[in-house]
Every structure is written in C-alpha cells, then in structure tokens.
Amino acid sequence: MLQNLLKDAGITLFSEFATRFEQTAHRLAEETGEAQLATASVSRSSYRRWLEGKQVPQGKKTTRVLYAMFSVPMKELVGAAPAHAPTRTPRCAHRVPLLNRWNTSEFTTAAPASGADSTWWLSPAERGNLFRGVSLTAQLYRARQVNDTLLLAPEYRSHLRAFVQPANRTVVLAAPESTPGEDIYLLDSGHVRRQLAAEPPQRQVTLPRSYRLDALTYGITWALANLDAALLTDDAALAGEQQELNGRFSAPRSVARTELPHLSRIGAAWLGSHVCAQHLTRQLQGGRQPPQFWCREQYGEEAAAALFFRDRHQALEATSRLGAPGTEVGGAFCLPETIVMQGQEYERILTFLSLALLERRGITTWVCTDPEYSQVDAVTLLPEHRAIVANWLRAGGDIWHVDTVEARPHLRDYAQTLDYVRQHTAVPGSDPAARLRSLAYYLELDWPELVVRCRELGQDGVAGLFQPHSRHLTLKELDAVLSFVGGLDPAL
Structure with a gap:
C-alpha cells in the first residue's frame, strides 16, 4: 500500500x-x-x-x-493495497454526524471506507413549497489548520483530481485535525480544480476559515444546490417558454400551473418571477416618484429566489433608481411569528439577507406580523396614481399574475395597507443598521455573530463555497449583501 x-x-x-x-x-x-x-x-x-x-x-x-x-x-x-481502493480516502467517520445537525441535511456513506462514495442529501423544508431536494456527491478529507486557513495534505492530490471531474456535481468537505468532532468546511469542486491546475502548482489545496459550515453557509448551500439542480434540469424547457413569450407583444396576465406541468416547481417559480420582473420593469419606465411596494416572501426558500434569481435584481434596480435625496423608497413584508419561527435558523438567515439586500440599495424595509396580511398582492404603488401587480409566489394556482391597477378604491386600499405597515413595523430604526439589528432580534438571530460571519464570507466570496451552474442564478448580489452587513457595527 x-x-x-x-x-x-x-x-x-x-x-x-x-x-x-x-x-x-x-x-x-x-x-x-x-x-x-x-x-x-x-x-x-x-x-x-x-x-x-x-x-x-x-x-x-x-x-x-x-x-x-x-x-x-x-x-x-507495508501490506498489499486493497484492489477496491487504489487511492487513499480520509478517515473522518466521527465527523459525519456534524453534517446531520440540520433537519434538511443527511450525510450517508455507501462504501466501507469513510468518506468514499458519500451522498449528501439536502431535503425540502417542512413547510416549503418550492424545493424538492437534491443529492450531492461528497468526499470528506482530513485537513491541517494554519491560522485562518485549512490545508489538505499533498498526498490527497491524485484522489482529489479524480474526484472533482467536471462531469460530476461534487463538493469537497474538510475536517480539521486540531478540532476533532467540532467543525466541517466546504469547498466547491470547481474551486478545487482551479487550485489543482494553478501555475505555478500549489503544494496544497486550501480552504478559508469563512467556509466553515454553520447556519449561514449551510443555508446558502442548501438554497443554491436546490435551485441550481432544478433550473439545470428545466433549462431547455425554460428557454422554449422564454422564446415563445418573447414572440408576443406582451405576456398573458396569468398562466395556470396546469398549463406547464412539465416544469419543476422551481422552474415554474423562475418563469413566473421572470415575467413579473419584466412586467414591473416596463411599467416603471417613465416613473419619476419613489414607489412603495409589498413583497410576498415569507419562507427561507422564497427568500432564496430573491437573493439568487438574476432577473429579480434587474427589477429591483429599476425600482431603487426612482429614489432621490430626501425621498423614501419602501418595501413591506408580512412575516408573522407563527410562520417565521417554524423555520430553522438557516432559513431565517436567508430571510434576513433578502431584506438586507433591499436596505443595501437604499430601500427602507418594514415588517408586518399580522398573518391576515399574508394574502396581500405583490404590488408596487406609484405616486402617479397607479399600482403594478406582479404575483408569482402563492398566486392561487397561477405561475404568475400581472396587472396594472388605476381604479381609485383599489389604489386607496393598497396605500392604506402600506401606510399601516410603515407606521407599525416590527423592525423600527432610523437607518439600515438599526432596522437590520431589529430584524435580527425579531428573527432570533445572534446579531454580533451574524455580522462577523457575513464579513468573513463577504471577503472570500461565495463562489468558492458553492458555485451555481445555471445561467439564471447569480452570486453578485449576495456577495454585496454579505459585505454590506459585515460592514455594520456588531455591537448590540
């Protein structure tokens, strides 16, 4: 051997x-x-x-x-090498239970050698309605910790090179020798390939300290893996639907889910979000006054769409551009305690980051806790006496529902609803830092720890942790949000 x-x-x-x-x-x-x-x-x-x-x-x-x-x-x-194991696999069986600490994570080893042919199953959340679960092939290695970096031993190079082939969706896990049974770190296989191919050659594959798996990094990985797998599967079908929509003067006001049964739940959600984003962007053209809007995201997986769907960010950019010095662009959310607190910590962190995304763009966020407001339309109210409806979450059996409302009774109802939430927000504060601190308190998140971890991860970037392959997903906004939160004062 x-x-x-x-x-x-x-x-x-x-x-x-x-x-x-x-x-x-x-x-x-x-x-x-x-x-x-x-x-x-x-x-x-x-x-x-x-x-x-x-x-x-x-x-x-x-x-x-x-x-x-x-x-x-x-x-x-000094004995003969086993015929079934021509290369070395790490002995980290005692670390595996750490990957099962979250209710949607299950790590299993199929082969007798610890870490070989392992499957990491990331299942849907209990109350979710988008994710269906995804299976990742994973390998667990021992690593040496030097300051803020983990080093995989040079003798793993051959095994790593074979394991992270581009044809496979794999992730590399590392367990430091210095803290047995305490921590596990994650590295995207593409990042490993780049290190192995570096010129001049790197002696050891490295992982930054920020890639330690905790509620923040696990939530991001869980969301990205589920979104990426479904969108890659639906890619050809979504391209066909986009082409058909582009051939029309305008998209239908609504399309029933039953009309596109071949799409996955995430694929249908992306298409609905795409149509709503285009509708909103078109309707905002020529606007001159700062709008106020209502968002329907409540669960962690719904917040993940806001963080990673590329088209959502373009619509958000169009909305935030209407703000001006001395004016306020505001976004309202309905986050009842009965719904939010049923989610795990990593789901609540995704919700937190989705609101931080708005605050980073200069949009004031308000939070309503009354569950009766859960069915309010996703609507953008313009001072020019017009409301833009763009529903794609829980749209009553439709993939999307878009409309433009000018009737005064409806406009008055939307305005009163937004004004009520603005005056009774559960996350008060005179600036983004104060509001986000209030939000962390409401979501029962550790504010100092969250700020520090966002700072660490923002400095290294999420791509090395988990890089999505779908063209419909982007990490740009998340990296910016992590840096934004990480730049705030961690003091309570």
Missing part, C-alpha cells in the same frame, strides 16, 4: 520521502508540544524494507509520524 500512497503524493525518490517525513515530524512536534518528535528520521534501508513489505515500521516516534502522514496502521501500510 505504501507504494500506492507515495504515488498519489507524487513522491518517487527517497530524498523526497525523507523531506516529507521530517516536515511532518516537525509539524507534529509543534502541534502536540512534544519536542522529541522533531528528531524522528528515517534511513534509506528502512525505507526500502517498508516498500518491499519486509519490515513493519517500529519505534514510537517513527510510527506516529507515518500515521500522521498516511492515517494507515503500520501493518496495512
């Missing part, structure tokens, strides 16, 4: 092995505080006997260094 492990590590000469052995010995001595480990060395004759399987490594210092290098018992190290 030793010959195979050395081949995986790119070691072909005794001098290379001796150097790696001494480096590991010094690292082990530093990490454990046992200075005598730094004196461990290996002779050429011992090295040859190990390779030939004629001698089992002996001596406490030698065996500890070899185990730190390969995580293989000494008798197995």
Whole structure:
C-alpha cells in the first residue's frame, strides 16, 4: 500500500520521502508540544524494507509520524493495497454526524471506507413549497489548520483530481485535525480544480476559515444546490417558454400551473418571477416618484429566489433608481411569528439577507406580523396614481399574475395597507443598521455573530463555497449583501 500512497503524493525518490517525513515530524512536534518528535528520521534501508513489505515500521516516534502522514496502521501500510481502493480516502467517520445537525441535511456513506462514495442529501423544508431536494456527491478529507486557513495534505492530490471531474456535481468537505468532532468546511469542486491546475502548482489545496459550515453557509448551500439542480434540469424547457413569450407583444396576465406541468416547481417559480420582473420593469419606465411596494416572501426558500434569481435584481434596480435625496423608497413584508419561527435558523438567515439586500440599495424595509396580511398582492404603488401587480409566489394556482391597477378604491386600499405597515413595523430604526439589528432580534438571530460571519464570507466570496451552474442564478448580489452587513457595527 505504501507504494500506492507515495504515488498519489507524487513522491518517487527517497530524498523526497525523507523531506516529507521530517516536515511532518516537525509539524507534529509543534502541534502536540512534544519536542522529541522533531528528531524522528528515517534511513534509506528502512525505507526500502517498508516498500518491499519486509519490515513493519517500529519505534514510537517513527510510527506516529507515518500515521500522521498516511492515517494507515503500520501493518496495512507495508501490506498489499486493497484492489477496491487504489487511492487513499480520509478517515473522518466521527465527523459525519456534524453534517446531520440540520433537519434538511443527511450525510450517508455507501462504501466501507469513510468518506468514499458519500451522498449528501439536502431535503425540502417542512413547510416549503418550492424545493424538492437534491443529492450531492461528497468526499470528506482530513485537513491541517494554519491560522485562518485549512490545508489538505499533498498526498490527497491524485484522489482529489479524480474526484472533482467536471462531469460530476461534487463538493469537497474538510475536517480539521486540531478540532476533532467540532467543525466541517466546504469547498466547491470547481474551486478545487482551479487550485489543482494553478501555475505555478500549489503544494496544497486550501480552504478559508469563512467556509466553515454553520447556519449561514449551510443555508446558502442548501438554497443554491436546490435551485441550481432544478433550473439545470428545466433549462431547455425554460428557454422554449422564454422564446415563445418573447414572440408576443406582451405576456398573458396569468398562466395556470396546469398549463406547464412539465416544469419543476422551481422552474415554474423562475418563469413566473421572470415575467413579473419584466412586467414591473416596463411599467416603471417613465416613473419619476419613489414607489412603495409589498413583497410576498415569507419562507427561507422564497427568500432564496430573491437573493439568487438574476432577473429579480434587474427589477429591483429599476425600482431603487426612482429614489432621490430626501425621498423614501419602501418595501413591506408580512412575516408573522407563527410562520417565521417554524423555520430553522438557516432559513431565517436567508430571510434576513433578502431584506438586507433591499436596505443595501437604499430601500427602507418594514415588517408586518399580522398573518391576515399574508394574502396581500405583490404590488408596487406609484405616486402617479397607479399600482403594478406582479404575483408569482402563492398566486392561487397561477405561475404568475400581472396587472396594472388605476381604479381609485383599489389604489386607496393598497396605500392604506402600506401606510399601516410603515407606521407599525416590527423592525423600527432610523437607518439600515438599526432596522437590520431589529430584524435580527425579531428573527432570533445572534446579531454580533451574524455580522462577523457575513464579513468573513463577504471577503472570500461565495463562489468558492458553492458555485451555481445555471445561467439564471447569480452570486453578485449576495456577495454585496454579505459585505454590506459585515460592514455594520456588531455591537448590540
């Protein structure tokens, strides 16, 4: 087995092995505080006997260094390599339960070797109506922590190169040796491929500290993985529907879900959001006064659409442009406590980020907690005595419903509703920081921790954590929101 492990590590000469052995010995001595480990060395004759399987490594210092290098018992190290395992897989079975701490996460290992052929199932939320669940192929590796960075051992390079092939949707997980059983980190396979192909070659694959899996990073990964898988599956069908819509002078006011049964729930949601965004953008053209609008997002997966759907951001840009110094563009949400608090922490963080997205653009957010307002239309009210209706969430059996309202009774109702929420908002504050702090308190999120984690993740960017492949998704707004929140004062 030793010959195979050395081949995986790119070691072909005794001098290379001796150097790696001494480096590991010094690292082990530093990490454990046992200075005598730094004196461990290996002779050429011992090295040859190990390779030939004629001698089992002996001596406490030698065996500890070899185990730190390969995580293989000494008798197995000099024995024949198993036919089913030509490359090394990490031994991290005790870390796997950490991935099952969330109610929508289930990590299972199909093969006897820990981490090999593992499946990470990200299931729908209990009260969700968009996500259907997605399965990711994952591999769990041991890693060494140096300051704020995790390093995967060089001997993993061959195994990593085979595992992260572009044809597969895979993710790399890492468990630091220094905190056994406490943390797991995530790295997108595309980011691993870039590191492996770097010139000059990187000695070790690295993961930043910000990619530690917690409620923030798990929620983002859960949402992106579900959205990405469904939209990739529906890509051809969505392109056909877009082409048909573009051939019309205007989209129908509404389309029933039963008319497009071939689309997934997420595919239908994206199409509805796309039509509503186009309708809103067209109707806002020529507007001169700051609008106020009502949003229907309540659950974490609905908030995820606002964070990642590219067309939503274009409509939001058109809305925020109508703001001017001394005026207020406002957005209202209905987030009843009975609904919000049934969601897990990672779902509430997605909701928080979707409101922070508006605050970053200079839009004041208001929150209504009365569940009776849950059925208010997604509407944008213009001071020019016009209301733009653009429903795509819970639209009563329709994929979308769009309209332009000018009747005074309806306009008066919308105006009174928005004014009520503005005056009785559950997240008061004179500036974005104060309102977002109030929102975190209402959602029972740890404000100081959330600000710090957003700052860390915003600095490194989400693409290295999980990069979506669908052309309909973007990380640009999320990265900007993370940096925005991370720049706020974490003090309570």
